[in-house]
Amino acid sequence: MQGQEPSTLAGKLRWEVAASGCSATATPSPKPDLMAATFHQEPNGSITASWPYDVAGRPVVLYANFVEVNGAFVMCSWDTADV
Numbered sequence: 891m892q893g894q895e896p897s898t899l900a901g902k903l904r905w906e907v908a909a910s911g912c913s914a915t916a917t918p919s920p921k922p923d924l925m926a927a928t929f930h931q932e933p934n935g936s937i938t939a940s941w942p943y944d945v946a947g948r949p950v951v952l953y954a955n956f957v958e959v960n961g962a963f964v965m966c967s968w969d970t971a972d973v
Contacts, residue, residue, distance in 0.1 A: 900924035903939065904964045909957045912966035918943075922952055937963050942973075949973045 903924055905917045927939040936957045943952035950970040956963035 899929055899937070899963075900927060902961070902963050903927075903937070903956055904962050905954075907959075907962070907964040909959055909964045909966045912957070915965070915967060917965070918952060918954075918968055936966065943970060945970055 901924075905921055908915065922941040922943060924939075927941050930938045930940075932938060932955075936955055939954050939956065941952045943950050950972055952968060952970050954968040955966045957966045958964075
């Protein structure tokens, strides 16, 4: 992630592909705007992206974890947290 612009990194995130070894999960609906994400690289090389999000009128933060597979970051998990 070092040296990569958020727009470049956002282009490598794949919501529609679940990483093997991760539990299958449906994509959040609606999908958040990848360009509006804040990114954090974890010590294991995965990427955690976070966004302000809305669930049934309640403001939350959406966190998604992506792992690298063949040069792309594919979804492993996501969750929301109260603000």
